[in-house]
Amino acid sequence: MINxxxxxKKNENIDKLVSDALDSLDNVNRAVSQPYLLTRINSxxxxxxxxxxxxxxxxxxxxxxxxxxxxxxxxxxLWAIIYKGTDSSNYITDQQxxxxxxxxxxxVATIYDNENP
Numbered sequence: 001m002i003n004x005x006x007x008x009k010k011n012e013n014i015d016k017l018v019s020d021a022l023d024s025l026d027n028v029n030r031a032v033s034q035p036y037l038l039t040r041i042n043s044x045x046x047x048x049x050x051x052x053x054x055x056x057x058x059x060x061x062x063x064x065x066x067x068x069x070x071x072x073x074x075x076x077x078l079w080a081i082i083y084k085g086t087d088s089s090n091y092i093t094d095q096q097x098x099x100x101x102x103x104x105x106x107x108v109a110t111i112y113d114n115e116n117p
Contacts, residue, residue, distance in 0.1 A: 050058070059065060
């Protein structure tokens with residue numbers, strides 16, 4: 001008997017939950033998509049994918065990257081001009097280059113020499 005009472009209370013509770021769930025759907029409207037959504041989805045799916053070179057060109061073509069690269073190039077050129085302007089010729093003039101006569105022999109062996117030394 002106790003089982004039947006608890007079962008009846010469960011059924012009443014379930015019926016109340018079902019009716020509450022159905023009542024919550026009274027003010028629900030149909031979902032509406034944005035205009036031309038399907039057209040945009042199809043165009044995105046049919047658009048060819050970008051190659052790696054196109055991605056690289058797109059990245060380099062951004063103004064931030066282009067201006068940073070140009071500024072870096074100008075800085076390197078200015079540094080090269082300033083460094084070249086310093087007196088680095090002292091190193092060459094201070095060194096004395098002496099070549100002895102033994103360093104360069106007068107006889108040169110060629111493939112045209114017929115005798116064997």
